[in-house]
Amino acid sequence: MAHADGPSQDDERALLDEIGKWLTRDVEPNVMRMEHADEYPIAFIERMKEFGLFGATISPEFGGLGLSTAGYARIVARISETWMSLTGFFNTHLLMSRIVEMHGTEHQKRYWLPRFASGEIRGAIGLTEPGGGTDLQSIRTRAKKIGNDRYAISGSKTWITNGVEGGAVGLLVKTDPEAEPRHRGMSMFIAPKADPETGIAYKGFRTGRKLPKLGYKGIDSGELFFEDYELDAERHLVGGIEGRGFHMAMSSLELGRINVAARGVGVARRALTEALAYAQGRETFGKPIAEHQAIQLKLAEMATRVRASELLVEDAAAAFDAGRRSDMEAGMAKYFATEAALENAIEAMRIHGGYGYSRDFPVERLYRDAPLLCIGEGTNEMQRIVIARQLVARNPA
Ligand SMILES: Cc1cc2nc3c(=O)[nH]c(=O)nc-3n(C[C@H](O)[C@H](O)[C@H](O)COP(=O)(O)OP(=O)(O)OC[C@H]3O[C@@H](n4cnc5c(N)ncnc54)[C@H](O)[C@@H]3O)c2cc1C
Structure with a gap:
């Protein structure tokens, strides 16, 4: 549900903008080195605390930002364009928080949520x-x-x-x-x-x-x-x-699936950006490879997948914010956007030719990150089962 006392859309856009600047200035130049070293990014975690991201979807009443799910998803997608791993630090943290906010006693909400929102307890x-x-x-x-x-x-x-x-x-x-x-x-x-x-x-x-x-x-x-x-x-x-534990876990997973779908958008979008840039710079047979029809087909399909994924995530976030049952919408977004990430990652790799296989270019990271999205937060096999069950339930013959 959207938070009645949450920020305006303008405030959400301003936050997204700030985070974007930080990613470009401080994170992007370090990602390749840190990712290959498997370094725990403590300074980035501290900065995300300052942005309030550990309370992104917690109500302001309990010290959180109270972002709309749509606004939250845009931030997750943007961070994932730069380094998907960073979204993992607050994703499951916010699922745990959501369980307390939705199902906890008054005492538990007051005790735990401010500590979670500040990132004091992650x-x-x-x-x-x-x-x-x-x-x-x-x-x-x-x-x-x-x-x-x-x-x-x-x-x-x-x-x-x-x-x-x-x-x-x-x-x-x-x-x-x-x-x-x-x-x-x-x-x-x-x-x-x-x-x-x-x-x-x-x-x-x-x-x-x-x-x-x-x-x-x-x-x-x-x-x-x-x-x-x-x-x-x-x-x-x-x-x-x-x-009630199973029900609590399941109810938190709708938000988790929107988060994972938004990561899919980010990874798919980055793969497109990298492929587009490379295809215009790399020449074969006297012209940029972007002018060869085989590459154009790939770029067109990649861009279409990105846009379709964005729209599915917006659709799921809107249903969730309106307080409607959204397991089918979240399942569709998660399923489609994460498969899009996987397909775009491998297409970006092909477009880069041999360099796509090199650890000096970011596309190999996208290729290694994307498959997790098809597994975590409920595998994509299960998403399709959830979608089909809801289709039948909502359309009785
Ligand atoms: C990097 C990473 C991070 C993770 N983080 C967390 C976390 O923070 N918290 C957490 O609790 N878990 C986490 N997980 C676990 C993740 O949620 C599980 O791996 C996932 O739910 C699948 O469970 P499994 O690995 O036991 O596979 P299994 O359940 O054994 O499934 C194996 C295969 O069978 C398929 N399958 C199973 N049952 C059915 C069925 N009924 N119909 C059709 N197909 C079926 C699955 O889709 C899959 O393809 C993480 C996993 C990874 C890899």
């Missing part, structure tokens, strides 16, 4: 386990009640972006492994590594490896282990009730 979303990501209802991490208000959590998560470096995780667990249907036995906890007030580390929460990745460098995606990790319900069990 967080993650912990759904996937070694046993599986798509079939979330089969997770095994267990929270056992050990007193009136206390739970002990044991289990493990994997691929958790910001899990190793961040301070807290929106943690999906089983509170009743025997429940049928299975989702009724699932609950959501806000799981910090340390007490936010004293800074004292909690026992039983251990981080594992940062997983080595093809692309999406700079940001950590890693393993988390829990062994009799104790939390109280009042502050940590979202909404103070068991059995």
Whole structure:
């Protein structure tokens, strides 16, 4: 939903403009080096905190910017044109925040959201386990009640972006492994590594490896282990009730899918920009390759994919901001824009010829970053299933 007390469209445009200048001046000159070194971009994270991006979609009431989803998506697309990894630092953080804002108790909202909005606590979303990501209802991490208000959590998560470096995780667990249907036995906890007030580390929460990745460098995606990790319900069990965790996770994923779709727009757009520039400068057989029909066909298809992706993201963001059910729209945007990113990345590589395969040009990074978008936040296989189910539900014969 759009925030009633959020900024005007002019304010959103001004912020986008500021971020664009920062990306051009400070980020772009360093991306190639930092990405290839897989360097954790701490200075960029601090700057994104100053822009307020860790509270981008949190209500101003709780210290956030309260951006519209459309405005937020434009920022995500713009950052992804320069370095997609940077959007990962606040994406899952904002999903965790959204879960608290939508489903938390008043006490939880007041306690957690200002800390999340300022970036004082940067967080993650912990759904996937070694046993599986798509079939979330089969997770095994267990929270056992050990007193009136206390739970002990044991289990493990994997691929958790910001899990190793961040301070807290929106943690999906089983509170009743025997429940049928299975989702009724699932609950959501806000799981910090340390007490936010004293800074004292909690026992039983251990981080594992940062997983080595093809692309999406700079940001950590890693393993988390829990062994009799104790939390109280009042502050940590979202909404103070068991059995709603699956629903909470799913409701946050609509926003997550719009974020990933917007990243697709950014990557697809950058691939087009690089290809357009290169095709006009590189000559073969006495003319720029942009004048060869085979290259023109590619450029035309790439540009069309970019525009179609932008429109699908705007459509999904508008539905989301209007408070309408938007899983189909978000699914279409995510599916199309991320496949567009993948196709544009490989076409940009082909247009660059041998240089497209070189680490001296940015297109090889786009080529390594794009496939993640087709997997994360629900695979594109699953997106098509979601779209088809909604199509049938909205159009009963
Ligand atoms: C870089 C990176 C970052 C990530 N960050 C996070 C994170 O922050 N938090 C988090 O919780 N997870 C994260 N993930 C995990 C990601 O969400 C999962 O990898 C993804 O959901 C797929 O789960 P899986 O890997 O277990 O594949 P599986 O679920 O085993 O799927 C394997 C294949 O089978 C297909 N498939 C499965 N079930 C069906 C079905 N019913 N019908 C048709 N096809 C099906 C899938 O589409 C896929 O092609 C991240 C992953 C990566 C690579």
